[in-house]
Amino acid sequence: MIYGERIRFRRAEKDDLPLFMEWINDPDVTEGLTLYLPMGLWEEEEWFAGLAKRPQAERPMTVEIPDGDGWRAIGNLSFFNIDAVARSGEIGIMLGDKSIWNQGYGTEAMRLLLKHGFETLNLNRIQLYVYDANIWAIRTYEKVGFIHEGRKRQALFKNGKYQDILIMSVLREEWEKE
Numbered sequence: 001m002i003y004g005e006r007i008r009f010r011r012a013e014k015d016d017l018p019l020f021m022e023w024i025n026d027p028d029v030t031e032g033l034t035l036y037l038p039m040g041l042w043e044e045e046e047w048f049a050g051l052a053k054r055p056q057a058e059r060p061m062t063v064e065i066p067d068g069d070g071w072r073a074i075g076n077l078s079f080f081n082i083d084a085v086a087r088s089g090e091i092g093i094m095l096g097d098k099s100i101w102n103q104g105y106g107t108e109a110m111r112l113l114l115k116h117g118f119e120t121l122n123l124n125r126i127q128l129y130v131y132d133a134n135i136w137a138i139r140t141y142e143k144v145g146f147i148h149e150g151r152k153r154q155a156l157f158k159n160g161k162y163q164d165i166l167i168m169s170v171l172r173e174e175w176e177k178e
């Protein structure tokens with residue numbers, strides 16, 4: 001487990017798939033994500049089986065918050081495209097439980113993921129892509145120190161129109177100064 005103040009990360013399990021399915025079939029959640037077609041459980045299971053071939057550091061983790069005597073899943077996140085030579089990696093986050101949005105959990109999860117990336121995985125650069133219209137996610141990333149680095153113009157077609165995709169990153173030296 002990786003523990004923060006109000007959240008923890010654990011390895012995503014096969015039992016999480018029905019919940020992940022609900023989230024990735026909710027248009028409110030997928031508005032800012034690459035997913036745009038309905039997803040079936042069998043497709044989700046294929047994706048999950050494929051994770052075994054990915055390096056351990058790149059397998060998704062489930063984000064949980066305390067709930068009664070136990071813990072409740074609110075989302076998932078992951079590193080991917082880790083480059084061992086450049087010591088860089090990319091991250092993605094989906095908090096699918098809409099009841100907890102805008103209560104600081106995304107900010108805390110991103111802070112904890114950065115700490116994990118720099119202190120445990122020993123990365124030097126962490127980057128992400130975010131859609132221009134996802135102001136909410138952009139704000140979350142800015143709050144934890146991500147710097148705007150570039151813009152891929154009209155790189156996305158969603159909801160009947162083209163959108164830009166932004167590239168944001170944090171370097172270890174910037175994170176250490178935070």
Ligand SMILES: CC(C)(COP(=O)(O)OP(=O)(O)OC[C@H]1O[C@@H](n2cnc3c(N)ncnc32)[C@H](O)[C@@H]1OP(=O)(O)O)[C@@H](O)C(=O)NCCC(=O)NCCS
Binds near residue numbers: 075093102107143
């Ligand atoms: C994006 C996401 C990670 C944010 O998590 P969260 O827990 O809701 O975010 P937080 O509460 O920590 O912070 C949200 C910030 O955005 C701000 N915000 C929310 N809606 C906003 C809007 N429409 N315009 C501008 N800022 C907005 C909030 O005010 C807050 O900033 P503040 O603390 O300065 O007030 C999460 O909601 C999520 O996973 N969404 C669905 C999937 C997704 O879009 N993932 C990102 C793909 S790149």
